[in-house]
Amino acid sequence: MSAETGTAADITHPVLVVDDDAGVRFTLKETLRSLPGVAVDVAEDGEVALAKLATKAYELVITDLRMPRVDGMELVKRLHGQPHAPRIIVVTAHGSERFAVEAVKAGAYDYFRKPFDVDELLAVVTRALEAVRLRDENERLAGELNLSRSLVFASQAMGRLAQLVQRAGSRDVTVLITGESGTGKERVAEALVRASPRADKPYLRFNCAALTEELAEAELFGHSKGAFTGAHRVRQGLFREADGGTLLLDEVGELAPPLQAKLLRVLQEGEVRPVGEDRPVKVDVRILAATHRDLRRRAAEGTFREDLYYRLNVVQLRVPPLRERPEDIPVLARMFLDRFSDRFHTGPLKVPDGFFEKLRALPWPGNVRELENTLESLVALSSDGELDLGLLPVPEAPAPGAPSGSSSSGSSTSAEALDGVGLKERVEAYERGLVLDALRISSGNRSEAARRLGIGRATLHDKLRKYGLDAAPEEGG
Numbered sequence: 001m002s003a004e005t006g007t008a009a010d011i012t013h014p015v016l017v018v019d020d021d022a023g024v025r026f027t028l029k030e031t032l033r034s035l036p037g038v039a040v041d042v043a044e045d046g047e048v049a050l051a052k053l054a055t056k057a058y059e060l061v062i063t064d065l066r067m068p069r070v071d072g073m074e075l076v077k078r079l080h081g082q083p084h085a086p087r088i089i090v091v092t093a094h095g096s097e098r099f100a101v102e103a104v105k106a107g108a109y110d111y112f113r114k115p116f117d118v119d120e121l122l123a124v125v126t127r128a129l130e131a132v133r134l135r136d137e138n139e140r141l142a143g144e145l146n147l148s149r150s151l152v153f154a155s156q157a158m159g160r161l162a163q164l165v166q167r168a169g170s171r172d173v174t175v176l177i178t179g180e181s182g183t184g185k186e187r188v189a190e191a192l193v194r195a196s197p198r199a200d201k202p203y204l205r206f207n208c209a210a211l212t213e214e215l216a217e218a219e220l221f222g223h224s225k226g227a228f229t230g231a232h233r234v235r236q237g238l239f240r241e242a243d244g245g246t247l248l249l250d251e252v253g254e255l256a257p258p259l260q261a262k263l264l265r266v267l268q269e270g271e272v273r274p275v276g277e278d279r280p281v282k283v284d285v286r287i288l289a290a291t292h293r294d295l296r297r298r299a300a301e302g303t304f305r306e307d308l309y310y311r312l313n314v315v316q317l318r319v320p321p322l323r324e325r326p327e328d329i330p331v332l333a334r335m336f337l338d339r340f341s342d343r344f345h346t347g348p349l350k351v352p353d354g355f356f357e358k359l360r361a362l363p364w365p366g367n368v369r370e371l372e373n374t375l376e377s378l379v380a381l382s383s384d385g386e387l388d389l390g391l392l393p394v395p396e397a398p399a400p401g402a403p404s405g406s407s408s409s410g411s412s413t414s415a416e417a418l419d420g421v422g423l424k425e426r427v428e429a430y431e432r433g434l435v436l437d438a439l440r441i442s443s444g445n446r447s448e449a450a451r452r453l454g455i456g457r458a459t460l461h462d463k464l465r466k467y468g469l470d471a472a473p474e475e476g477g
Contacts, residue, residue, distance in 0.1 A: 012037040013129050014056065018049040018063035018075065019091070024114070028062060031118055032125060046070025050078065058086045059132045060125065065092050065099050073103055080107025084167060087128040091116070142166050146194055150187035151368075152335050155325035161188070161317065168315045169195025174267070176252075176312045177290040179319030182369030185290040188319055189248045198286055201245030204238050209254035210454045217259055223275035239272045239283045246286045252312065253293030253304060260305045267311045287312070322364045322371065329364075329371065330356040336372050340379035343433065349379065350386045362393060376433055432467045435460070439469075 015038055017028045022044075029040045041056075043049040047070045049061065061079065065072035072090050079085050087109040092100040100111035109131065110124050143166030144159055151158070168175050169192040177185045177192075186205070193203045211219060222237025238247055249255070255263065266272055267287065271280040289312045298304035322329065333356060341349050364370050370393075378387050434453065442448035450460040463469075 013039065013060070013132075014058045015040050015060045015062065015125075016043060016049060016052060016058045016086070017041070018043045018046060018061060018067070018072070020044055020064065020067045024064070024091075028121075031121060032062075035122065035125065035129075038125075038129075046072065046075040049075060053079070053086075057084070060089065060128050061086045062089045062091065062125070065090055065103065073099070073106065076103050076106045076108050087132055089124055089128055136163075139163055139166055143195075147188070147191045149194070150190045151184050152331050153325070153328045154331045155320075155327045157320045157325045158328060161319065162191075164317055165191045166195050168192065168317065170197070172197065172286055174287045174312060174314040175289070176295070176314075176316045177288065177319065178295075178316060179292065180321045180367055181292045182367035183319040183321055184368050185292075185319055186248070186250060188317060189288045189290060192288060193246050196246065196286065198245050202242045203246045203248070204242045205248040205250055205452075206238050207250045207454055208259075209251040213256040213259060216256065217262070218275050220259070221262060221272045221274050222281075224277050235274075237272065237274060239266060239285055240281060242285045243283050244285075246288060249287065249289045251291060252289040253291040253295055253298060257305070260308050264305060264308045264311060267308075322367045326360045329360050332368060332371055333359055333375060336375040337379060340376050340433075343436070344380055346379060346382055347385055349382060352387060352389055355387065355389065358389065358392060431463070432469075435463055435467065435469065 013035075015032060017025055017032070017040055019025045019028070019042075025042045025044070029042060032038050032040050041052060041058075043052055045067045046063070049063065050070065052058075053061075061075070063072040063075055070078075076088050076090065079088060085107075088103075088107065090100050090103045090108045090111040091114050092103075092111055093114060100108075100113075104111060109128050112120055112124050140159065140163045143162035143164070146169075147153070147158070147162035147165055153159070153162075165188060175192060177188050179185050189205075190203075193199055206216075206220060208216065210216075218235060218237070220238050222235050222240055224234055249263075262273070266283070266285075269280070270284065271282050273280045293304075295304050295309045295313070299306040299309045337349060337351070341347065359371070366373070374391075374393060378391055381388060381391060435449070438449040438452045439446070442452060446460055446464075447457055450457045453460065455463075
């Protein structure tokens with residue numbers, strides 16, 4: 001931000017004044033500058049105002065009603081109902097109050113007459129800005145409550161993300177969720193669905209990296225009987241199963257190029273063509289996509305379709321890595337300690353002095369998932385109700401030429417941990433926990449649990465028998 005417009009700290013209320021009279025524009029601008037935190041831009045008519053509004057978010061628009069090209073009434077009609085539209089105050093000439101009333105009915109917040117009284121003007125503007133503040137505060141609180149049902153956080157960065165999730169979720173728009181592995185992108189998608197008008201409709205998830213191209217195509221778009229070897233029955237496909245609802249395309253950057261073209265057709269035309277069928281089928285599905293890849297760079301390199309990237313990237317929400325929000329680490333750690341002490345029946349655990357400070361000091365390249373796995377291991381290997389700090393990950397020195405904070409293994413474990421406990425036992429304890437979590441989240445539905453784990457149902461049954469869980473009740477198949 002330039003020095004002419006001030007700093008981010010002292011400009012909190014951007015206001016746009018729209019009037020074809022240069023004298024009125026100047027007077028309004030100078031008057032409004034007496035209000036704390038208000039920054040004023042001007043436009044000579046509605047057309048110029050719309051151009052400014054397309055590039056900058058304003059909290060308030062003050063507009064004359066009678067102007068050339070796009071007048072004030074048309075400006076009100078175009079802005080009303082837009083996502084996060086600014087409050088609009090109209091200015092009307094004395095004796096023309098009925099036009100102002102019509103503007104209010106069309107969506108304007110309030111109006112005042114000119115020649116205007118300064119105190120009346122400032123009172124109307126103050127009320128409008130307070131209404132904006134209350135709207136944003138309510139949106140923020142609703143967003144934090146929504147996202148906190150999926151993710152635990154205390155940081156401002158996640159609070160801001162929660163507000164954007166609430167805002168984007170309530171509008172039927174395609175959202176691209178980006179962020180490093182383990183940051184919680186799928187949890188953000190769940191919050192978007194809860195905030196959506198489609199919340200009571202089907203919500204399905206597909207991992208684009210989990211299947212071969214042929215199987216992924218059949219899974220997404222469906223197939224007719226006999227369409228290929230092994231297609232013994234008709235399959236609707238996830239797009240048709242999610243009709244009216246939402247489909248999350250996880251790891252969308254791994255989608256094979258031929259499937260990228262078919263996905264683009266769905267986004268453009270709203271229809272799918274099942275494998276082995278000649279006629280397309282109309283579908284109404286909201287698409288959420290998630291990736292840890294840089295899709296812009298991959299599009300520039302030719303490994304991801306550029307037109308598909310722009311179709312997916314209507315709204316982008318970035319989930320910050322854990323190292324950018326260390327204040328979230330203690331609250332996450334407490335949640336995981338409670339969860340795993342309950343699962344492993346360890347009883348109350350004694351947390352060593354400086355434990356949370358040590359956690360905050362670690363880089364956590366695997367983000368929340370690595371933190372969760374580490375604390376699961378600590379609790380599983382606790383002795384006499386105490387945590388062994390010697391089992392915490394030890395940051396490795398970066399390899400020559402590697403960026404600072406990188407790790408060749410992603411999450412290294414101390415030598416004592418591997419010497420004292422067999423790796424096989426640690427892996428099996430972790431895998432058992434994942435299976436239990438998938439069954440819990442899927443309410444006992446083993447087909448859904450297998451899908452969440454990215455394995456076949458038969459493989460899941462093998463693991464249930466291996467870990468003595470095959471007696472667990474099954475719900476819904």
